[in-house]
Amino acid sequence: MVDAAALKRPVLILGGTGDARLLVEQLTQAGHRDVRLSLAGATRAPTLPDRGSVRIGGFGGAQGLADYLIGEQIALLIDATHPYAAQITAHAHAAAQHTKLPLLRLNRPPWVPHTDDHWISATDHLQAASLMPSHARRIFLSIGRKEVAAYANCADRWFLIRSIEPPDPDTTPARHRWISARGPFDMAAETMLMRAQQIDCLVTKNSGGKATYGKIAAARTLGLPVVMIARPAEPQADAHAETVADALAWVARQLRSSA
Numbered sequence: 001m002v003d004a005a006a007l008k009r010p011v012l013i014l015g016g017t018g019d020a021r022l023l024v025e026q027l028t029q030a031g032h033r034d035v036r037l038s039l040a041g042a043t044r045a046p047t048l049p050d051r052g053s054v055r056i057g058g059f060g061g062a063q064g065l066a067d068y069l070i071g072e073q074i075a076l077l078i079d080a081t082h083p084y085a086a087q088i089t090a091h092a093h094a095a096a097q098h099t100k101l102p103l104l105r106l107n108r109p110p111w112v113p114h115t116d117d118h119w120i121s122a123t124d125h126l127q128a129a130s131l132m133p134s135h136a137r138r139i140f141l142s143i144g145r146k147e148v149a150a151y152a153n154c155a156d157r158w159f160l161i162r163s164i165e166p167p168d169p170d171t172t173p174a175r176h177r178w179i180s181a182r183g184p185f186d187m188a189a190e191t192m193l194m195r196a197q198q199i200d201c202l203v204t205k206n207s208g209g210k211a212t213y214g215k216i217a218a219a220r221t222l223g224l225p226v227v228m229i230a231r232p233a234e235p236q237a238d239a240h241a242e243t244v245a246d247a248l249a250w251v252a253r254q255l256r257s258s259a
């Protein structure tokens, strides 16, 4: 349990994930008076935590983030951003080093393939576009809207594109259908969607966690190949947690050692 009396200065949580939201709620519930969730502002109507406060928008690079940490007298920095948000993670690392602030990286472990999965590993989206099996004609792109442009030249394929916000029409593959949806997605619904759309290949990031695992399980059930985009490399943080519970324990340890 976090000692509420010790929690006087703000904790900043870089978010954009369900785990970040949960962590803000649980730290606030544990007695911390000033827990701030930071969002990039990429989604127009983000799901917000029930407790804590929210700030929205970039900081202006690593130096901007360092200035914010100093100016706001932040006590602890937690990078709970998505595993593919490489830029903000690099900025958090640089800003923590510059300010000598304790930094925790909260990052869900990646999914691992089962023996009956057929995964094709790609280092990035351009490689993924070239690695889709030649027989695959109807591709489910479950990758977010910004990366869709890498598939724009695949004129001989049809794409089902799912994202919260619409992709840029100028760089979207010519033959596609876009659906707007926000997770979680369960296996039964994902199987139904892939069957209805006659999908023969899934392209996805390795986000980890349960909320979006349904598509992986559905692809296995349907015997479909999965082109899996590898996670980007990131700087080695001094402290690392894979779960919200581990992150809460880290905060408690930091407070004990600074008391």
Ligand SMILES: NC(=O)c1ccc[n+]([C@@H]2O[C@H](COP(=O)([O-])OP(=O)(O)OC[C@H]3O[C@@H](n4cnc5c(N)ncnc54)[C@H](OP(=O)(O)O)[C@@H]3O)[C@@H](O)[C@H]2O)c1
Pocket (backbone or CB within 6 Å): 014, 015, 016, 017, 038, 039, 040, 042, 056, 057, 058, 059, 060, 061, 062, 064, 065, 080, 081, 082, 084, 085, 086, 087, 088, 089, 091, 143, 144, 205
């Ligand atoms: N990439 C994904 O696949 C994905 C999936 C789900 C959710 N998200 C969430 O969406 C956000 C944007 O993702 P991205 O891949 O575009 O990030 P990114 O490439 O790593 O970051 C781009 C810029 O956006 C700003 N930014 C990113 N996250 C921020 C945050 N939590 N608070 C304040 N500013 C933030 C920073 O601007 P400044 O340099 O001006 O500070 C950063 O330099 C992230 O917060 C991430 O957690 C990303």
